[in-house]
Amino acid sequence: MRFLTYEYQQTCGVDSQQLTAISSDLAPCIEELAAAVSGSGHEQYAFAHMPQDQEHRAACKKMIAAKKALNPKALVVIGIGGSNLGTLAVHELLHGTLYNESNPPIRIYCADTVDSDYIHAIYLRLEQELEKGNTILLNIISKSGSTTETIANAEVFLALLRKYHPADFHEYVVVTTDQGSALWLLAEKERFALLAIPKKLGGRYSVLSCVGLFPLGMIGVDIEKLCEGAISMNALCVQQQDNPAVIGAAINYALYQKNIPIHDTFIFSVDGQSLGKWYRQLMGESLGKELSKDGKRNPVGIVPTVSLGSTDLHSVGQLYLGGPVRHFTTFITIEQLNSDLQVPVFENFEALVADIQGKPLRTIMHAIEIGIKAAYKKNERPFVSLVFPAKSAYYVGQFLQLKMFEIVYLGYLLGVDPFDQPNVELYKQETRKILSQ
Ligand code: PA5
Numbered sequence: 355m356r357f358l359t360y361e362y363q364q365t366c367g368v369d370s371q372q373l374t375a376i377s378s379d380l381a382p383c384i385e386e387l388a389a390a391v392s393g394s395g396h397e398q399y400a401f402a403h404m405p406q407d408q409e410h411r412a413a414c415k416k417m418i419a420a421k422k423a424l425n426p427k428a429l430v431v432i433g434i435g436g437s438n439l440g441t442l443a444v445h446e447l448l449h450g451t452l453y454n455e456s457n458p459p460i461r462i463y464c465a466d467t468v469d470s471d472y473i474h475a476i477y478l479r480l481e482q483e484l485e486k487g488n489t490i491l492l493n494i495i496s497k498s499g500s501t502t503e504t505i506a507n508a509e510v511f512l513a514l515l516r517k518y519h520p521a522d523f524h525e526y527v528v529v530t531t532d533q534g535s536a537l538w539l540l541a542e543k544e545r546f547a548l549l550a551i552p553k554k555l556g557g558r559y560s561v562l563s564c565v566g567l568f569p570l571g572m573i574g575v576d577i578e579k580l581c582e583g584a585i586s587m588n589a590l591c592v593q594q595q596d597n598p599a600v601i602g603a604a605i606n607y608a609l610y611q612k613n614i615p616i617h618d619t620f621i622f623s624v625d626g627q628s629l630g631k632w633y634r635q636l637m638g639e640s641l642g643k644e645l646s647k648d649g650k651r652n653p654v655g656i657v658p659t660v661s662l663g664s665t666d667l668h669s670v671g672q673l674y675l676g677g678p679v680r681h682f683t684t685f686i687t688i689e690q691l692n693s694d695l696q697v698p699v700f701e702n703f704e705a706l707v708a709d710i711q712g713k714p715l716r717t718i719m720h721a722i723e724i725g726i727k728a729a730y731k732k733n734e735r736p737f738v739s740l741v742f743p744a745k746s747a748y749y750v751g752q753f754l755q756l757k758m759f760e761i762v763y764l765g766y767l768l769g770v771d772p773f774d775q776p777n778v779e780l781y782k783q784e785t786r787k788i789l790s791q
Contacts (some may be wrong), residue, residue, distance in 0.1 A: 355586065358752050359741040360598050365727070367682070367736030368608040376604035376767065381594060383766040387759065388592035398773055400552055401559035401758050402592075405584035405751065410552065411577065414564050417549060418571040421528060426460055426491040427483045430476065431569050432507045433495030433530075434466040435635060440561025441569045443632035444750050448575055450625050460491075462573050465507040473507060477514060484518040493569050494546075495530040497557050499537030502785060530564050556773045558636050559758055562751070576747045583751025591759035599759035602738070606760075607767040609682045609736060610656055616681035617656050618674070622663035622723050623688050625745065630660035630686075633757050640761045640772035654768050663687075664722045671726075675733050683730065683737040687723050690744040691716055 363370070390399035393406070404410070431438050442464055445453070454461045463476045480490050492515060494508045515523045529541040530549040541548050549564035560566065562584055571577045591599040606617060617637060619630040642655030659681070661670060674681065699712045710718055730737050742749045765772030 355748055356743050362738040365737050366605045368605050372608055373604045376607055377600050380600050380763055384592055391588045391592050397554040400554040404562045405581035414567040417568055421491055424489055427488040428461040428480055428490045429572050430463045430465055430492050430511055432465045432504055434503050436557025436560055437495040438464050438466050439632045439635050440566045443628040444570055446628045447625050447745055447750055460573050468503045468506050492527045495565055496537055497532055497551050499531045499535030558639055561754055579747035580751040583748035584755035587752045587755040599756055600763055602760040603763035606764055614682050615657055618659045618661055618681050618683045620661040620663055620683050621686045627662055634658040634660055636761050639775050641770055643770040654770055675729055685739045688742045688745055
């Protein structure tokens with residue numbers, strides 16, 4: 355197996371001396387993470403050891419086998435933020451965004467926000483299955499066990515399930531939460547199956563725990579390979595030299611110091627867009643913090659954005675190439691695709707666009723990928739390139755782990771705690787106030 359290819363030297367806009375200096379500041383943090391990988395101490399870095407936890411994975415696999423035996427035709431992942439973004443990212447990259455339309459053994463629906471029309475559309479599809487006498491499975495995921503959107507959606511779908519399975523609806527529910535949370539206690543009372551999220555594992559760092567492994571395993575993702583990929587990245591991400599996570603963090607940090615506060619993940623794959631959204635949450639929620647300095651508020655943070663290639667070259671390409679240089683870009687491309695569609699040869703069309711007749715779409719896409727990087731270079735827009743050898747569980751496991759390490763290193767450099775999200779509480783409190791009126 356190979357590694358993701360990471361290229362940065364000629365294009366990242368930071369010289370190697372500066373990168374070395376910043377990287378050496380990270381030495382103590384690297385040591386702590388190395389200890390966490392080996393499973394000793396430093397519990398706040400629980401994500402680093404997670405893919406190696408065989409016992410935890412075995413519990414997920416046991417639950418997957420038990421619930422697959424019920425032969426569900428649809429799985430509803432009810433969770434939000436760190437509780438569903440990782441699952442969606444891995445699923446879409448590996449199965450494609452049109453997966454549900456390809457008549458798979460188990461369809462998957464993600465119920466996150468409380469958009470009535472969207473939730474209703476899922477509800478109707480599930481009801482159709484239940485009407486046909488088929489079964490469905492609900493996976494309610496909430497670390498805190500008290501997130502408004504998740505609990506509201508869970509209640510909606512539980513009521514539907516109970517309508518069709520009045521006596522044994524509890525069989526079709528798996529609750530993933532912290533042991534002892536209010537949701538845990540309720541699940542025990544209702545006899546729902548339970549998966550415990552490791553206590554020290556933060557929501558947005560939990561994709562390689564039961565939060566992601568259970569739903570992904572249910573829809574056929576090779577969770578062993580996913581974790582193997584992550585483990586292979588562990589070794590690289592705790593070495594003192596040539597550490598891709600440290601280099602990534604150092605580049606982001608150096609550019610942030612140069613007043614480049616935006617990090618755009620530019621993905622040349624429709625199926626990869628959700629991977630960009632997973633990273634957006636990881637970066638945004640982990641690093642956007644309010645520090646106080648000399649009694650004054652000191653907001654810190656890098657703004658993560660996601661762009662889709664080549665679609666967004668026709669929306670924000672002009673801004674990125676001509677506008678102010680406030681963004682640093684990570685281009686993500688996939689080397690080996692799963693299909694080989696070609697443009698047919700229609701003579702009359704040659705006059706419209708030259709040199710595409712008879713060419714594979716991937717060749718055209720590749721030309722655009724090279725073309726945009728050449729343009730960024732000419733216009734001095736800093737970027738790095740990350741290449742997936744293929745869309746496989748192993749490489750996506752590498753990516754997830756690499757990025758979690760990168761964000762923790764970046765948090766250390768910025769002087770923020772990458773595991774909390776104190777300001778999000780504010781909107782939750784305000785919402786609760788309004789709902790209680
Ligand atoms: O990363 C985080 O901690 C958050 O994004 C949470 O995952 C999100 O707010 C959902 O929280 P919970 O899993 O407690 O329902």
